[in-house]
Amino acid sequence: MAIDIRKNAATMPAPEFENFLKACVLLKAKIVPGTDFSVYDQWVAIHGSIMGVKTPSSTMFVNLGHQNIGFLAWHREYIRRLELALQSVVPGVTIPYWPWQLTPEPSVLFSNARIHPIFFSSSGLNDVGGLFAGGGPATPPSWWPAGFKWRVHPALQVGGSPILRRGSPADTWPPLLATLTGIENISSAPPGLNVYWPFWSQIEAGARTHNTGHNIVGGYMANPVFSPNDPLFWLHHAEVDRIWSRWQAKRVAAGATLLSIYPAPSEISPVNGQLPPNGHKRDDLMWPWVGTAPGYSVNSSAAIQAMLPDFSAGPLRRIRDTFDATNMGAGLGGYQYA
């Protein structure tokens, strides 16, 4: 399998970007046989369910995709698998990345022709238009599925809204390029602490990074359970992943190994002195790619659980399996960023 190349969403050729939009639409229009939901909806359901997973060694439901160190690895696996699903309907397509330091509006990326405006610093929510308009595009492209409209499945809706909306009163965006470079260059940590800890805390929940990006887009993107309903989610997380990749490359160039720049399984959290929850440590399995391992359950609604794909026949996937994006194994191939 050739290495895939993920490109800058703002500068990549328009036809290539349209291919990404086309793949999202075709996956959204691809209904799982015998159901009323699409393959795309299944990926939203996975994100909704990762918010609360009980593992064999835990007594409570834990977020296995956020708020702890497994955040980057879980999302790398998740968006790579989505990328492969996109390639099943549009061969060769890859997920573009949103260059965060871009001033959102006006820009080529946030135009009607690409991912549509995010209504930065608006006083209310606005319906997303273009290809994702709830009533369908005004002028559908030639590949558009007949009669298809981008509508959010009822089980995945917020407030009963089937229409994608964006808009946020927050104005804390964009980050400076120097800020992102500073994060990429994090090379040390307090004594006894793996250098991954400060990097992770900055990239997930720092000033003007992952969490802020969700907040300033607003609408579905700001709802942690249902954010992948908005295709901008994939671009946002490709940027998160790109920065992780660049940070990893810099550390490896300085002599580290990919394994050494993630906390050892026995390293306690500097936040609370406890081991990270099962599912976040380096050798832990990542739900839902746990095969037939017993003891896993989720606390999402029954309707959402019914939408989850069956991965029981697939390979077991652990946090450490994601460290090398260029060779992820298990038939996932690899990718790089242009």
Place this chain on the structure above:
Amino acid sequence: MASKPRKQAKAKPKPDRVEYVLGKGTSRLLEARVNRKEIHLYVNGPAMLIGSARMLTSLDIVGGATYQGWKKLAASLTCTSYCGHNGTTKIPLNVTTSRIGTHLEFSAGPMSMYQSTIVLKPRKAVTMKQAIDEAFGNPRRGYSLVIVPEPATGHAEHDASIFEAHPAAEHPHGH
């Protein structure tokens, strides 16, 4: 790994504001008496990780930190949450008393898991430092007034069921 602590890079705030991040492992003591017109708090997981914040001072009542001074300070500031999930929410600044003194408290805003921004600023066109000093009678000696974030309580840290779709739910985007 090298063990020397390293200062983390931060987004460069606009000149009229100071920005702080509230979340796991972030600073628990944030200076509010700053020569800026606004304080922006990036609140990760409002009501899930961060429940509220207190404003405390190193000043004593002799120096000016009286109940009356705190009342004046609360009245002189506004506190607003800006959230892509919940919209704009005005947050009351509550004057809280105990047997050992007075302080201000404010909520971290409506529940979300990603992040919201809380903006604290004086009602008048002055800096936070000027507003605080005025409320306490312009104390002559130096002092600190800090924001102390408090963890959310009363539910599991990760319980995200609140965000799930509910057929009868009101539209949550209350802009």
